[in-house]
Amino acid sequence: MSETQLRPPPSEVTYFNRPLLKKPHWEWNVITYLFLGGIAGGSGVLAALAQRSGDAPLERSSRYLSLALAGACPALLISHLGRPERFLHMMRIVKLKSPMSLGVWGLVGFSGLAGLNAAAQLARDNVLPAWIARLAPRPITTGMQALFGAFLAGYTGVLLSATAIPLWGKGKYHIPAMSVASAISGACAINAMALCADGNGGPAQHKLEKLEACAALLELGILLHFRTYAGSTGKPMYEGSRGERLRTLTLKGGIAAPLLLNLPSLLGREKNRRPWMLRTLLAGALTLAGGYILRETLIEAGKASADDPAQAFVQPK
């Protein structure tokens, strides 16, 4: 009898190395929803900030953008359902234990408030009759939309981490935090782009760049910390071609490059000059692309994590 073993000793084998968990069947439509829903929520927060500081052009752009983006979300969500016509079944109940249920209601509440506030904005912009503006007493409806917006930006991270997928479970602190940060930086970017394209840059845009820098730096810190914190559980996200993509398009392209592009403005060198439009558009596009890639990486790495039996036997607390 030879010394060689045909298979590893029984104490080391799993069941033919088969995956223990089922992976999500979520595709581009759910990824896009996570991305757009976050930006819509972030725009809701920006609208409140703009109203408070009296930045009228930003208030206008953020109100319209939050409604437009929130409007796209139900279509994306419905398109991924196995039974699209049964989307209404989500409305049967409110379940506090289920982030999916709370999220749907959060989206409904946010969309309603965004619609009301956008209608009031249209009235102030003389498109709709003036009395419509009185339907939305600004401090109240804007504040409520900002609250719902913050929820919309963060709950998707909770939704992911409250699952059995090892990578997502390991990220119970990091993933919700990076969702919020990325939603705010994305909202700043798209609003800066809108202001700039509309010829309304200036002080508001300068503030957006500052807030975006804060959010982007926070996101960078969380992403880097999660890499060490997650250890081998983080492999599907940070290693291989997927990790390379995340580093190139999110860390470098989506965070570092826009920070560098906005640096002169951040350092206050351009305070009295109109910002260079191409720079803003480029920085904004890079930030948005980075945000999308972050969501895509999270979902796709989650699938890979579910397929790795070694990770699933001892699940993160």
Place this chain on the structure above:
Amino acid sequence: MPNGFFTDTTICIGCKACEVACKQWNELPSDGFEFTGMSYDNTVELSGTTWRHVAFVEQVQMDAQGVDDRWSMMSDVCKHCTHAGCLEACPTGAIIRNEFGNVYIQPDVCNGCGYCVVSCPFGVVDVIGSLNAQNSYSLATLREDRREQHETAIQGHGGVAGKCTLCYDRQRAGFVPACAKACPTESIQFGDVEELKERARKRVTTLQERGVDASLYGVDSKSSVGDLNAFFLLTDRPEAYNLPVEPVLPSTRQPASYTSAAITALALVIAGLTIFRSHA
């Protein structure tokens, strides 16, 4: 007390009668005919349309002492957890705990969102894809009137989540679930879970007296999913049967997650208020 299954792997002979009985009774479509080449197991895993799966744990080891083979079979099934991740996650209320204490998916309420799939720490639930001509055999052969009577059959043409119903319809008629009925060795036993646990503990004692390294999986569990209403008697580590050593109820992470999101949002709002303070 809930009804459940006690699956004793030491007397499973791997005949797969449970798989066949389950497919037949529940009118589940075929999953295709694939030859895995890894063992006698060509079913591979539980899925939306496979609610019993017989695992063939084949471990062949050769060394200087000779050949040490072990060949054990285990009929896997939905665990009908005391604290079920799928049930908590379901946003439509399609997944309920029925009057027998079992976790049941109402196919006419499910909308196929797939959140239960990633919320099961055992990888049991899956979404049944759209049924095509190839795999909708059982539905095509089903008479229209019978299809309506049949509560457990997949409704329509897929697109909803599927898993073991613990033969809800049979239990309501006072019958034993199809798999337990078909099992020729009583490896699958059905009944009141407390009674089954008593029986299982005695069986473990007997086996241990005979020198078998037997243990119960899912009984007196310290895991956050609680005790399993479909539990198992194993003779190897759980990993060998593709079971998690310590399943975690996913919703236990929610407080930490919500807190983290709220703190981040608060920090950025404070930053925003500072930056947007001035009218400049």
